[in-house]
Amino acid sequence: MADLYADxxxxxxxxxxxxxxxxxxxxxQEAGKANQGIPDDEVLAFANSQQRAVLTLNRRDFIRLHNQxxxxxxxxxxxxxxDKVALGDRIHQTIQAEVPLTGKLIRVVKGS
Numbered sequence: 167m168a169d170l171y172a173d174x175x176x177x178x179x180x181x182x183x184x185x186x187x188x189x190x191x192x193x194x195q196e197a198g199k200a201n202q203g204i205p206d207d208e209v210l211a212f213a214n215s216q217q218r219a220v221l222t223l224n225r226r227d228f229i230r231l232h233n234q235x236x237x238x239x240x241x242x243x244x245x246x247x248x249d250k251v252a253l254g255d256r257i258h259q260t261i262q263a264e265v266p267l268t269g270k271l272i273r274v275v276k277g278s
Contacts, residue, residue: 168261170242171213172221174200177246181221183254192218207231214238219267221257232271240267244274 167188172181174194181191194200199212206227213220219240222228228241242261247253253274260274261267 168265168267169216169218169239170221171197171209171216171218173209173224174204175223176221176244177223177250177253179250180254180257183251184257187254187258189258190218191221192216207236210236210238210241219261219272225273229271238269240264240270240272242267242272242274245276247276 167190170184170189170191172191172193178193181193184191206224210220210228210231214237217239219242220228220238221242221244223244223246225243228243232238232241242257244253244257257274260272264270264272
């Protein structure tokens with residue numbers, strides 16, 4: 167399964183669900199990186215240093231970083247969903263087809 171880093175705004179319920187299906191997910195809060203206003207490029211660099219793909223709802227900024235050629239262990243950009251468990255299931259299904267995640271931009275959309 168994937169090693170993931172959930173950024174500060176990523177839904178905790180989705181993170182918890184991903185853990186139940188064997189993904190190794192560390193949150194920004196657990197890493198001591200919450201409430202610090204850390205720029206997105208530094209979030210990506212931290213995740214990369216931990217060899218973890220970033221999980222984020224911040225599609226625009228992380229797609230931009232990917233397109234600028236930033237080195238990363240993977241970026242998983244998600245469209246938010248009120249059903250946080252269903253979001254976790256879609257993430258799981260989508261990333262399974264993409265392993266290894268290194269250097270990839272993976273889009274998880276509603277209804278995919």
